[in-house]
Amino acid sequence: MNNSRWTSVLLVTACVFAVGGTGFLLDDTPLHCSVRRSISPCTCSYFTGMVRPRIMVICQKMVSFESVIAALQNKFDAVFDYMLNIEYSELHDLDTRRFNELGFPIVDLKLTNNNLTTLPDEAFIGMNRIRILYLSDNRLSAVPTQIFKHMPSIEVLNLARNSIHSVASGDFLILSLMNTFVMATNNLTDITNGSFPTTLRKVQLGANNLTELNGNLRNQKDLEWLFLDDNRIKTLDGELPIDNDKLIVLNVSNNALGHLPPELNCLKALRYFYCTFNQLTGLNKTLSKSKKLVWLELTGNRIQELASDEFEEATMIEVLELSNNCIKHLNKSLLALTQLSEINLSFNKITEFSLAEIKGLKELKLVDLSHNAISKLSGHSEIISEPVTGVEHLKLDHNELDSLGGSLIGITTLSKLNISHNKFTDLSPYHLTGLNLKILDVSHNLLHILPDSSQIHLPALETLVASYNVLTSLSKDFHGYPVLCHADLEYNSIMSIREELVDMTLCKLHGVNSTLRIYLEGNPVLCDDNTRLVTKAMELKHAEVSGIAKCVPVTNDIKYNMTDIDTSAITVIVT
Numbered sequence: 001m002n003n004s005r006w007t008s009v010l011l012v013t014a015c016v017f018a019v020g021g022t023g024f025l026l027d028d029t030p031l032h033c034s035v036r037r038s039i040s041p042c043t044c045s046y047f048t049g050m051v052r053p054r055i056m057v058i059c060q061k062m063v064s065f066e067s068v069i070a071a072l073q074n075k076f077d078a079v080f081d082y083m084l085n086i087e088y089s090e091l092h093d094l095d096t097r098r099f100n101e102l103g104f105p106i107v108d109l110k111l112t113n114n115n116l117t118t119l120p121d122e123a124f125i126g127m128n129r130i131r132i133l134y135l136s137d138n139r140l141s142a143v144p145t146q147i148f149k150h151m152p153s154i155e156v157l158n159l160a161r162n163s164i165h166s167v168a169s170g171d172f173l174i175l176s177l178m179n180t181f182v183m184a185t186n187n188l189t190d191i192t193n194g195s196f197p198t199t200l201r202k203v204q205l206g207a208n209n210l211t212e213l214n215g216n217l218r219n220q221k222d223l224e225w226l227f228l229d230d231n232r233i234k235t236l237d238g239e240l241p242i243d244n245d246k247l248i249v250l251n252v253s254n255n256a257l258g259h260l261p262p263e264l265n266c267l268k269a270l271r272y273f274y275c276t277f278n279q280l281t282g283l284n285k286t287l288s289k290s291k292k293l294v295w296l297e298l299t300g301n302r303i304q305e306l307a308s309d310e311f312e313e314a315t316m317i318e319v320l321e322l323s324n325n326c327i328k329h330l331n332k333s334l335l336a337l338t339q340l341s342e343i344n345l346s347f348n349k350i351t352e353f354s355l356a357e358i359k360g361l362k363e364l365k366l367v368d369l370s371h372n373a374i375s376k377l378s379g380h381s382e383i384i385s386e387p388v389t390g391v392e393h394l395k396l397d398h399n400e401l402d403s404l405g406g407s408l409i410g411i412t413t414l415s416k417l418n419i420s421h422n423k424f425t426d427l428s429p430y431h432l433t434g435l436n437l438k439i440l441d442v443s444h445n446l447l448h449i450l451p452d453s454s455q456i457h458l459p460a461l462e463t464l465v466a467s468y469n470v471l472t473s474l475s476k477d478f479h480g481y482p483v484l485c486h487a488d489l490e491y492n493s494i495m496s497i498r499e500e501l502v503d504m505t506l507c508k509l510h511g512v513n514s515t516l517r518i519y520l521e522g523n524p525v526l527c528d529d530n531t532r533l534v535t536k537a538m539e540l541k542h543a544e545v546s547g548i549a550k551c552v553p554v555t556n557d558i559k560y561n562m563t564d565i566d567t568s569a570i571t572v573i574v575t
């Protein structure tokens, strides 16, 4: 994953829940407030740096609303704005007192984690300065519509993690300034049409039980973020906002969508689209006009193939996640994606991969083709004229390959190649010629020999993983890897090792001479008395062999009589 990209997306997600609340406090240093002592057990901090300085008051584990009022009443100067959080408290007497008895203006009220089941509307009388209201993490079973009439200035409303079943027509209409609505993790099955004001910019309805949206978001022209993930929505046809050129993030992952709504094409601003774990069988060119799209996740669908013009104008896509689908053919659909930096096609049904599918994609760094059924790599002749891509990391593990077929020749940017769990019986030195590999994983294959040391030259190879093969001896095998530092050869059938193995290597870490580590656990050679002498000699040449020998103690004359097969059988017996 490209780190900076990830951060930006995670930030987007994080912000949904931080809107208004703590988000704007980030670059603001809280100061102690003078009344700190007299409001115990509540605490307060003073924030400058905003248009109007604010005071944040936090009360936790209060035994009653009465005790909140007793602690805070008339302790604060009304010229400031106040944020009040009452959490983990017992507020059974909410109906006997009112927030406005506190005597200071609250703009941001958070009543979270209080086990609230209902909210008496009298408590909120006169709270018309409130812009942010959090009622999340309670046990509300219905929308507390009755309280909204006292708080017409609400811009941010958070009802997440309650047990609300339905939203009735008009429930939120009175909140004509509301721009952020969070109702994730409730038990919503139904939202009656016409429930929201058309001012919404951020909507989070994830983790509910919604099967349809009833046209509720149709007229949200200013909608920027829409999270509908983890519901049971079967179709979004006719549900997406029309004439909307603001929607940037759309998450409909973990639903039951069988196809993408055609109107997706009209969301001109869409940059991040998540539609993982649905039941899409194809894209039907629905995203072909998404010119601003940079991040597309479609993992866990049933997509079988992509049309050649699938992404025709979606040329800004940088990250494309298509793992866990049923893709057999790419049909050169990726060639339009000139900004593509990462593609994940793991767990699909590709049997042959042509490098021509990624020809000319210069920004492409990571290609994951693992867990397919690829038995043939092709396309080399098509790309030889022009350096194919900027690919740095190619994952081809868990496929059916027995040859690279020369397909990688000329990809000078490639530094990490994983062809573990395939069917290689040998590696042709020719197929690795000219590569600047730093890491090569050929473990879990059928290699009985490493590439001929007189023919292979991987001048940058630092890590070689060749465990779980059937290598039998090591002599000049590392001569083609002058800077090797890490050689994992565990669980082979190596019976002999020669000192000359490390004659041509010099491991350097950050330019400083360092030790080449050779891992040999699970090889018969560790039970050979001679090995100790060889490894001692290697230590003088900056190489260190490691691995715990698992041999039954055998006297020399028994050992002397053993055939090769007997020896390997013995090493399997763990002492």
Ligand SMILES: *[C@@H]1O[C@H](CO)[C@@H](O)[C@H](O)[C@H]1NC(C)=O
Pocket: 088, 089, 090, 113, 114, 115
């Ligand atoms: C809320 O209810 C839960 C379970 O009924 C209980 O464990 C918890 O102590 C209650 N919290 C408060 C603040 O009353």
Ligand SMILES: *[C@@H]1O[C@H](CO)[C@@H](O)[C@H](O)[C@H]1NC(C)=O
Pocket: 186, 187, 207, 208, 209
């Ligand atoms: C969704 O509804 C189904 C059936 O009505 C129910 O079994 C399930 O528990 C509900 N899911 C949630 C998260 O409430």
Ligand SMILES: *[C@@H]1O[C@H](CO)[C@@H](O)[C@H](O)[C@H]1NC(C)=O
Pocket: 163, 165, 187, 189, 209
């Ligand atoms: C959600 O609602 C459904 C039916 O509306 C009900 O069967 C289920 O138990 C509810 N789940 C929760 C977690 O409240």
Ligand SMILES: *[C@@H]1O[C@H](CO)[C@@H](O)[C@H](O)[C@H]1NC(C)=O
Pocket: 193, 194, 214, 215, 216, 218, 219
């Ligand atoms: C929902 O209401 C909007 C505006 O009132 C209307 O345009 C739309 O057709 C309605 N949708 C449905 C499914 O009733």
Ligand SMILES: *[C@@H]1O[C@H](CO)[C@@H](O)[C@H](O)[C@H]1NC(C)=O
Pocket: 009, 010, 013, 206, 229, 230, 251, 252, 253, 254, 274
């Ligand atoms: C989208 O929804 C899925 C499923 O809930 C979740 O795992 C993922 O983190 C969400 N992505 C973003 C960016 O919110």
Ligand SMILES: *[C@@H]1O[C@H](CO)[C@@H](O)[C@H](O)[C@H]1NC(C)=O
Pocket: 259, 262, 284
């Ligand atoms: C594909 O899109 C076309 C044009 O929008 C539409 O007519 C067709 O029904 C769609 N096919 C599928 C399988 O969704």
Ligand SMILES: *[C@@H]1O[C@H](CO)[C@@H](O)[C@H](O)[C@H]1NC(C)=O
Pocket: 001, 299, 323, 324, 344, 345, 346, 347, 366, 368
């Ligand atoms: C590709 O997707 C698979 C399955 O979703 C995941 O396990 C793997 O880590 C991804 N590959 C990369 C390089 O991120």
Ligand SMILES: *[C@@H]1O[C@H](CO)[C@@H](O)[C@H](O)[C@H]1NC(C)=O
Pocket: 370, 397, 418, 420, 439, 440, 441, 465
């Ligand atoms: C190669 O892929 C396998 C399977 O995903 C993984 O276990 C292994 O760590 C990878 N090798 C390297 C050197 O990253």
Ligand SMILES: *[C@@H]1O[C@H](CO)[C@@H](O)[C@H](O)[C@H]1NC(C)=O
Pocket: 506, 513
């Ligand atoms: C590093 O090792 C090489 C070869 O053994 C030797 O010529 C060189 O002097 C060493 N450098 C240092 C700083 O020890």
Ligand SMILES: *[C@@H]1O[C@H](CO)[C@@H](O)[C@H](O)[C@H]1NC(C)=O
Pocket: 557, 558, 561
């Ligand atoms: C080893 O083999 C020799 C010749 O085959 C035999 O004379 C000797 O008894 C054997 N030793 C043991 C311990 O089996």
Ligand SMILES: CC(=O)N[C@H]1CO[C@H](CO)[C@@H](O)[C@@H]1O
Pocket: 305, 306, 307, 308, 329, 330, 331
């Ligand atoms: C949609 C599309 O163009 N599919 C083609 C992808 O490539 C395969 C194999 O060449 C064809 O059989 C499909 O028709």
